[in-house]
Amino acid sequence: MSNMIARIALLVTMSAMLTACNLRPLYAGGTTGVVAQKLGDIEIEPIAGKAGWLTRNALKDQLEAFGGQQTKYRLTVTLDDKIAGFGVRSDDRITRERRTLRARYQLVRLADSVVVLDATAGSDAGIDVVSSEYATLAAEDTALENLATRVANQIVTRISRFAREEANASPDP
Template sequence: MKRLLLVVLVALSLPGCGLHPLYAGGASGPIASGLAGVEVAPVAGKSGYLVTNALRDRLPRRSGGTAAYRLEIVLDDQITGLGVRRDDTVTRERRTLRARYQLVSLGNGEVVLDATAGSDAGVDVVGSEYATIAAENTALERLSDIVADQIVTRVALYIRRAPAR
């Protein structure tokens, strides 16, 4: 009986906790509709290409109509040597991808969201130059996905809190 009472009390307290599903309503919900109104401006470089594609994969497709927002991104992609042997050869690298992004309202040109996203990954430097380059590229692909996820989540939160248009 005590367990049942505890389960009922927990179930009744959940609506008051402040947690709400972000993507309620699925593809026809307000967040998905708002994200469909975001266009991604081209970003230069290989990392820009990867991040742009990752963002386009995560944003819902627009069915006609014009975009309400433009996402402008500036990337900083760096590789830093960490582990160094006595003969000054690097044995470990850290690849860092940082994005400064702005969500611009196309109605008035105002920047409504200005934020950063980023992540880093470790890369082992091995005897094969090909293997090292392949590991660096794989790390960049993973980092691009992580940064795109962070950007879409932050934009979705902005759209949820933004006044109705």
């Protein structure tokens, strides 16, 4: 029983410490919060290639959830998708591949065409090369789908941080 009381006391103390350090949720206010409203006001330009299609869909899934009223920003993304072989056997056959997806993205404010955010995101995945060519191609496709989702998550998180920083910097009316 005393162990339970000690845990509750620790939890209360830690909660007080977190509020003292000014920790605030990124999406405070839910769909009516500042960050959610800015995310909902972003238009995503088409992105070239299969990786672009997957990344754009992942971005749309996340940004359209906030349902903005009007388009105030445009997001442009350029991708670099590479597969490199490594893990070579003595007979020069590749046993492992690394698929890398890198994105350079810019958030442009439409009112004055100013680039307000210019950043990069990226991720990579290892792929086993097996004797079945179909299995290897399926693994490469699955890796690309996962990488596109990870890169989209990184982009949305960075834009969310930008939105919060911009809201904190602007004076309240």
